[in-house]
Amino acid sequence: MSKTIYDRYQTGEIYDGKRAVWVPQPRQEEFMRRTEDEVLFGGAAGGGKSDALVIEALRQIKMPWYKGLILRRTYPQLKELIGKSRLFYPQIDPKAEFNKTEHTWYFSSGAQIIFGSMNNEDAKYNYQGQAYDYIAFDELTQFTFPMYDYLRSRNRPNGPGMRCYMRASANPGGIGHGWVKDMFITPAPPMTRMLKEVVVENDDGSVETRRMSRIFVPSKVKDNHALMRNDPNYIFRLAAMSEAEKKALLDGDWDSYIGQFFGEWKNDPDHYRDHVHTHVIEPFDPPEHWRYYRSFDWGFRKPFSCGWWAVDRDGVAYRIYEFYGCKRDRPDTGVELNASEVFAEIAKLERTHPYLRGREFIGVADPACWNRQTGKSVYQEAAEQGVVFTKGDNERVAGWIQCHERLKFGPDGRARVRIFKTCRDFIRTVPAVMADEHHAEDVDTTGEDHIADEFRYFCMRNPCAPMKRPPPDPRRKNPAHTYLDVPIEDL
Ligand SMILES: Nc1ncnc2c1ncn2[C@@H]1O[C@H](COP(=O)(O)OP(=O)(O)OP(=O)(O)O)[C@@H](O)[C@H]1O
Numbered sequence: 001m002s003k004t005i006y007d008r009y010q011t012g013e014i015y016d017g018k019r020a021v022w023v024p025q026p027r028q029e030e031f032m033r034r035t036e037d038e039v040l041f042g043g044a045a046g047g048g049k050s051d052a053l054v055i056e057a058l059r060q061i062k063m064p065w066y067k068g069l070i071l072r073r074t075y076p077q078l079k080e081l082i083g084k085s086r087l088f089y090p091q092i093d094p095k096a097e098f099n100k101t102e103h104t105w106y107f108s109s110g111a112q113i114i115f116g117s118m119n120n121e122d123a124k125y126n127y128q129g130q131a132y133d134y135i136a137f138d139e140l141t142q143f144t145f146p147m148y149d150y151l152r153s154r155n156r157p158n159g160p161g162m163r164c165y166m167r168a169s170a171n172p173g174g175i176g177h178g179w180v181k182d183m184f185i186t187p188a189p190p191m192t193r194m195l196k197e198v199v200v201e202n203d204d205g206s207v208e209t210r211r212m213s214r215i216f217v218p219s220k221v222k223d224n225h226a227l228m229r230n231d232p233n234y235i236f237r238l239a240a241m242s243e244a245e246k247k248a249l250l251d252g253d254w255d256s257y258i259g260q261f262f263g264e265w266k267n268d269p270d271h272y273r274d275h276v277h278t279h280v281i282e283p284f285d286p287p288e289h290w291r292y293y294r295s296f297d298w299g300f301r302k303p304f305s306c307g308w309w310a311v312d313r314d315g316v317a318y319r320i321y322e323f324y325g326c327k328r329d330r331p332d333t334g335v336e337l338n339a340s341e342v343f344a345e346i347a348k349l350e351r352t353h354p355y356l357r358g359r360e361f362i363g364v365a366d367p368a369c370w371n372r373q374t375g376k377s378v379y380q381e382a383a384e385q386g387v388v389f390t391k392g393d394n395e396r397v398a399g400w401i402q403c404h405e406r407l408k409f410g411p412d413g414r415a416r417v418r419i420f421k422t423c424r425d426f427i428r429t430v431p432a433v434m435a436d437e438h439h440a441e442d443v444d445t446t447g448e449d450h451i452a453d454e455f456r457y458f459c460m461r462n463p464c465a466p467m468k469r470p471p472p473d474p475r476r477k478n479p480a481h482t483y484l485d486v487p488i489e490d491l
């Protein structure tokens with residue numbers, strides 16, 4: 001039975017009147033049939049994500065007022081997508097013209113598809129005052145949340161009868177790994193629709209609340225039969241990569257990814273009680289005779305972070321409570337409270353919270369808190385509320401080494417820092433911190449790194465000795481040898 005125009009429309013197939021120019025593969029078809037406002041496609045390399053985004057943009061080109069926008073983080077990366085469009089768009093509309101300076105396709109109906117890039121956060125304002133019926137982000141994990149969020153306010157109809165929606169592709173890893181995972185991966189299993197209220201800020205400063213539906217459609221290289229046929233070695237090249245790269249790009253594993261700064265991180269709910277091979281643990285009432293610390297990083301437009309730590313007699317640190325000043329549902333956005341309000345709340349928490357009250361805290365804070373631009377410093381504001389800090393050591397690389405030392409698992413499978421599972425923002429942001437591309441020993445400071453910084457001040461205030469290696473196995477003559485020296489019956 002031949003396909004109807006409606007079938008073709010539903011599946012995203014591109015038909016020039018005589019033959020199919022591009023036929024979606026089963027996974028791509030699933031993606032293109034979705035009706036949710038926001039759909040993330042992917043999770044692994046090579047599944048046919050970029051092709052699907054570029055073709056999806058054509059869906060409404062018969063409407064003269066249609067405007068579609070396809071984004072990549074940088075212009076050179078965008079060239080791959082423009083190349084795809086040059087292959088397919090003229091086949092579907094021979095009169096379509098590509099304007100190289102504007103990176104825009106003009107279709108015979110008057111519809112437009114624009115290819116855009118966003119090098120930095122301010123570049124989002126290049127799209128101010130515009131409306132786009134379709135917005136696609138290729139490699140969403142390379143964008144920051146504010147970029148995505150801003151474009152959400154630009155997703156508006158350009159005329160009557162238009163469908164407005166956003167689509168994105170992504171591989172695990174990249175500066176946006178954390179927020180993309182929180183938004184599309186963690187809240188619901190794949191192929192499960194999520195409904196969420198989002199606050200959209202318009203150009204005129206007004207805010208509106210929209211109910212958005214969202215879904216994650218997974219795709220892996222094996223779903224791309226065309227690629228498997230054309231380049232059977234591709235899958236072997238993915239399999240030969242480093243463990244983190246392989247897990248991310250071949251298996252689509254969102255828990256380990258390329259560029260993750262704290263590669264030691266483990267969050268295993270099966271071990272929340274025995275503390276083995278997990279950093280996250282079940283909370284408990286910490287004994288009053290332990291040592292207590294409070295670490296702090298200041299922020300106004302960006303979040304501030306206050307963490308409370310208990311250290312047991314063996315020197316193991318427990319993050320027992322946190323107060324993170326971040327807007328709900330808006331990662332990396334501060335709550336814009338004055339320092340006096342923040343410290344009043346901190347003082348109150350220390351008087352009333354069952355894990356904190358009656359304890360003496362050693363405070364340590366970002367040394368920038370001692371700066372005085374106008375009026376009082378943040379440090380003075382804190383002191384006035386009875387919250388006292390010492391200056392944190394901001395030797396970044398040494399500080400990160402201390403954080404790694406604490407996160408390492410010892411021979412008994414336990415780490416020297418453990419996080420109460422109620423410290424949700426630590427668990428959300430610290431594993432998502434990325435290494436700096438140009439300086440692997442430091443973190444990429446464009447990410448949401450405030451809790452990581454505050455954790456670093458704590459670690460530097462309370463350094464621990466390098467983890468002892470397990471004693472050499474006396475049965476091995478040469479410790480560098482592996483199991484070959486071990487008697488057969490022990491294997
Ligand atoms: N429906 C299709 N029909 C024929 N070829 C396809 C189809 N979908 C994708 N391909 C081809 O498979 C290859 C990989 O596709 P694509 O670039 O879209 O993958 P991707 O998931 O974006 O990969 P990456 O993760 O590397 O960005 C390309 O050569 C593309 O043209």
Ligand SMILES: [Mg+2]
Nearest residue numbers: 049050051138
């Ligand atoms: Mg791609």
